Amino acid sequence: MQLKFQVKGMDFSRAGQAATKIKKALQLAGMDPATIRKAIIIAYEAEMNIVIHAYHGTLTANITPHKVEIIAEDEGPGIPDIPLAMQEGYSTAPPHIREMGFGAGMGLPNIKKSADELDIQSEVNKGTKLWAAVFNN
């Protein structure tokens, strides 16, 4: 089944809500706790990336008994250098975002750690599409 959420850039008051809903759905579906943990970390970080960096986007979860796919698609500045963005601590978040405790440069590295499969496509000044999969054992 599919769950789809609209995510608005800079809307910190509702940030994380989509990820929380995805978590609840996975729990209802009886997924393994380890799968849920990985999927929620990916969903949350991907959602935060849209909130922090993009104008708006969607967060989608495709759930089957054997696999959870998390897809985050946004319209935004894009990522010029993906390998660089994957490095721990590398961040382009402006100071006022960092002051709120976000943008520590751990988002994509955390996603990479949690995902069994990961693909990121990005075009500068257009947007980014992140696709991640977690297998349910």
Place this chain on the structure above:
Amino acid sequence: MQQYFHSVRLDEEKCKGCTNCIKHCPTEAIRVRKGRARIIEERCIDCGECIRICPNQAKLAITDCLEKLKDFKYTVALPAPSFYGQFKPEVTPSQVLSALLALGFHDVFEVALAAEAVSWAIRHYMGVCVDRPRPLISSACPAVVRLIQVRFPSLLEHIIPIESPMEIAGRMAREQACRKTGLEPDEIGTFFITPCPAKVTEVKQPSEGRSSVDGAISMAVVYGALLKRLEMPAPYPVAPRASGVGIGWGRAGGENEAIKAGSLLAVDGIHSVISVLEEIERGGLTDIDYLEAQACTGGCIGGPLVPQNPFVARVRMGNLVKYYRSQEKWEFPRELDYYRLKTPIPARPALTLAKDPQVALARLEEAERICTELPGLDCGSCGSPSCRALAEDIVQGYARRSYCIFELRERLQQLAEEMVELAQKQPPAMGRDWKQIRDGGVETD
């Protein structure tokens, strides 16, 4: 034997079937059916939120009574640290402990004392265990531990594998009593003076093997009986041995003050605990070493079975902590194995829609669809805590669509309209105005 023991029960006589409790339950474990609240056993974590919220006092906690002392040759009272905060300033802890003896106990072992030893064990564990998950979560509050079992099973590995102060107190008290009396361990009864139903459940149904504590008596019950005996001369006076470090465990933040190592975070109140656990679950708070988490606001002094107002108790606790800060150190076992939990805490996945994931997913999809059609007012009149919960109940066969009073009203309205419409339709044979024909008037159409 039943699958789950619960201290929190319903008084059928008093329950009016209102929806206060279902709306406040942190695990959505209550439904109203046939005008009475029903607790879903596998979801209940015995936190006691419903006891607090019920306007009709229909929710109660089953605890042991003082009569149970007679089952043992020798009995030891284990007063919770929060117990000291229940009395007026002129009543000293020594008087309180002595009065426990007047109540029929043979000896007293302060849980605050065990809490000091457990504080050492936690500090020591964090020192030796370098590759531990961060943050570690306290195992002291049984309602929080069960909340994690039910709602956050992926965080079970974060719970520190160290026994709670109550469990350690029971063990130490029994060992001490055996040495003192020469009796067999079975002949000694250890009784926790409890501020909450969650501890009662921990005693009756521990997550591993058998509890070192034989019974749990409500603090409110002991308090009433004790007040009368404060004036009476005790069989022999008991001096408190616990220092401020252990006594402080009875209030929010006290556990962390006692541990005093690494970066510590304290959270109290079940709904605040949930939001912090959610943050940990999505990979946050890794800069924190240890999380003190207590289901009751204010910590144990805010427990549902505590007689004193928690804010008053808090001040009293603060004074006691200051006063007893300088107590002499006592000798407790300094090896970690003494405190270790022997088996991992199991998950209690009570929130799945079906055992088979294929069926569960189909039901989830159906629940999502139903949820969008329901009014979304979360009124609770259907007996489920929210429209979302009703949708989940429907797909599992526990509720029917007609339970929603708004949908029912809409359907009745439709039905009524159809009836009016039907009433206006006449069969062809009746298409004349009978009255006029009878009176010899002209037939009209």
